[in-house]
Amino acid sequence: DVVLTQTPSTLSATIGQSVSISCRSSQSLLDSAGNTYLYWYLQRPGQSPQLLIYLVSNLGSGVPNRFSGSGSGTDFTLKISGVEAEDLGVYYCMQATHAPWTFGGGTKLELK
């Protein structure tokens, strides 16, 4: 199975600060058709995960544009440009290029 390693595991930020989360894959997530099936989710405390970013860099429906995704191959980044209180929770990356789909271990974003 593809292993996704997220760093850091915990991130402390102040409101308005910009932060980045890394997701590194054990295999390239580029498929033979040229697609990269890498997604980002946010799970707020006590809630279900919600889709933030799909296909590396596309913003999910209703997701604020302070969120952005980038990367290719095995290295991907989620950036939040100006953290807001509602952004606190655990962020997960997921790959769907190689079966079975797998998730990263999560990055907890907390207030400093």
Next chain:
Amino acid sequence: QVTLKESGPGMLQPSKTLSLTCSFSGFSLSTSGMVVSWIRQPSGKSLEWLAAIDWDGDKYYNPSLKSRLTVSKDTSNTQVFLKITSVDTADTATYYCARNWELDYWGQGVMVTVSS
């Protein structure tokens, strides 16, 4: 409005079969390309994709659990089911269903505890 809701037994004993239902609205599983997946999350841990079924009835399983999993859907294409046989304490988790390969909509989750 797309909604999904999981339901299940809450608690069951080791070696039993866990039966879960995902009831959804706002979309139909008969629509070409549509998929519903099952994902679980032990308390305080990350997520594990378990299985999926698509609009055409094709089924997809996590190989690590494949021998114990069965995913199915109803004929009205508004419910998806998951059965896990021979459960043990390691199957204690919150179980989610979600729509599409990108998991764009999730249910609220159902907590399942396996205990004697």
